[in-house]
Each structure stands twice: as C-alpha cells, then as structure tokens.
Amino acid sequence: EVQLVQSGAEVKKPGESLKISCKGSGHRLNNYWIGWVRQMPGKGLEWMGIIYLGDSDTRYSPSFQGQVTIFADKSISTAYLQWSSLKASDTAMYYCARMATLTSNFDYWGQGTLVTVSS
Amino acid sequence: EIVLTQSPDFQSVTPKEKVTITCRASQSIGSSLHWYQQKPDQSPKVIIKYASQSLSGVPSRFSGSGSGTDFTLTINSLEAEDAATYYCHQSSSLPHTFGQGTKLEIK
Numbered sequence: 001e002v003q004l005v006q007s008g009a010e011v012k013k014p015g016e017s018l019k020i021s022c023k024g025s026g027h028r029l030n031n032y033w034i035g036w037v038r039q040m041p042g043k044g045l046e047w048m049g050i051i052y053l054g055d056s057d058t059r060y061s062p063s064f065q066g067q068v069t070i071f072a073d074k075s076i077s078t079a080y081l082q083w084s085s086l087k088a089s090d091t092a093m094y095y096c097a098r099m100a101t102l103t104s105n106f107d108y109w110g111q112g113t114l115v116t117v118s119s
Numbered sequence: 120e121i122v123l124t125q126s127p128d129f130q131s132v133t134p135k136e137k138v139t140i141t142c143r144a145s146q147s148i149g150s151s152l153h154w155y156q157q158k159p160d161q162s163p164k165v166i167i168k169y170a171s172q173s174l175s176g177v178p179s180r181f182s183g184s185g186s187g188t189d190f191t192l193t194i195n196s197l198e199a200e201d202a203a204t205y206y207c208h209q210s211s212s213l214p215h216t217f218g219q220g221t222k223l224e225i226k
Contacts, residue, residue, distance in 0.1 A: 044220040045206050061214035095162055103210045105153035109162040
C-alpha cells in the first residue's frame with residue numbers, strides 16, 4: 001500500500017531550527033515529486049514548494065523562497081522541510097504529497113505534521 | 120502566479136441537493152485543474168483530476184467540468200458524508216496554487 005509517513009508533531013520556540021520529514025512507505029519515491037503544503041489554523045491550503053527525489057530538482061513558491069529549505073535523501077525515499085529560525089507565524093499543519101509529474105495532481109498525501117511555535 | 124478564486128466560500132445545503140462549486144483562474148490553465156476534498160482533521164483527498172477525470176473509489180455523484188479559466192465541481196444528490204471543504208488546485212505553471220476553499224455544511 002502506498003503511504004507517505006510524516007514525522008510527529010513538534011513544539012518549538014521562536015528562533016529555533018526544525019526539520020520535518022516525509023517518507024515513502026510501500027514504494028520508492030525516486031521517480032516522483034514530493035510537494036509541501038501549509039495549512040495555518042482554520043485556513044486554506046498553500047503550496048510551498050516541491051522536490052524531485054531522483055535528482056533533488058527543487059522549486060519554491062516565491063512566498064516561501066528563503067523562508068524554508070526543501071531537500072531529500074533518495075536512498076531512504078525521504079523528503080524534508082527545514083527552518084533555520086522559526087517564527088510564531090510558522091505555526092501550522094504541514095502536509096507532504098506525491099505528484100507524478102510537475103503538471104499532475106497530488107495523488108497521495110501524508111498525515112500531516114503539526115508545528116507549534118510559541119514562547 | 121496564477122490566482123484561483125472559488126465561489127461560494129461557504130454553502131449550507133440539505134441532503135439530496137445538487138451542489139455546484141466554481142473555480143476561476145486568473146489566466147488560462149487548460150485542463151490542469153484538480154479538485155480535493157478535506158474533511159475535518161483529515162488530509163486532503165483528490166476527487167477529480169484534470170478538470171473532469173473521475174477517480175477510482177470516488178463516488179460517481181462527484182463530477183467536474185471546464186477548461187481554460189472557468190471550472191465547476193458538481194455534487195449530485197449530496198450525502199451527509201460530503202460535509203467538507205473543497206479546494207481547486209492548478210498545476211499548469213509554477214508555483215502551483217490552490218483556491219481559497221469552499222466549505223460545505225450539511226443542514
């Protein structure tokens with residue numbers, strides 16, 4: 001069964017760094033794009049960026065460029081989303097989702113990782 | 120960046136009603152428009168891809184239409200389990216974008 005398994009919920013303080021993960025289970029992600037989607041509390045879905053696990057080709061939304069880093073380790077079918085200095089406004093649920101090509105839909109989604117940033 | 124505008128933002132409907140949600144793109148995106156359903160405390164799930172293509176496991180009461188800039192998601196004979204927020208998503212050009220969402224409440 002195809003699954004994307006995300007790392008667990010995190011509680012951090014402003015200024016701290018964080019890396020969350022998304023691992024393919026039941027299949028290898030090497031020939032897929034993995035996108036990251038933010039959902040702030042009570043709000044809609046925001047497309048953050050996407051990475052092709054085969055060669056780590058990465059594209060960002062201008063809204064998130066420079067705010068986060070997306071990278072991957074294809075040897076373990078895992079994509080990551082990283083912050084170097086969290087802000088309270090980064091508090092949100094973060095989803096990873098799989099895409100076959102850059103023009104296709106997201107076909108499988110992770111369960112989400114809740115990130116809470118509070119002093 | 121392509122902006123997707125959905126309407127309405129919220130709709131309260133009774134079971135067995137027919138529901139229509141629209142998604143308008145700020146520029147032509149061909150048929151690269153997908154619809155997702157997100158129930159409370161769940162991850163989104165794709166229900167229509169490429170504007171009108173149905174998906175295995177999705178009830179046949181869900182259908183999509185449109186191309187270019189105007190798209191429609193139709194739910195025929197609404198059921199209580201369809202209470203959710205629905206989002207459109209364009210994959211025509213980077214960055215991809217989502218509509219703001221349409222919340223369906225079942226009376």
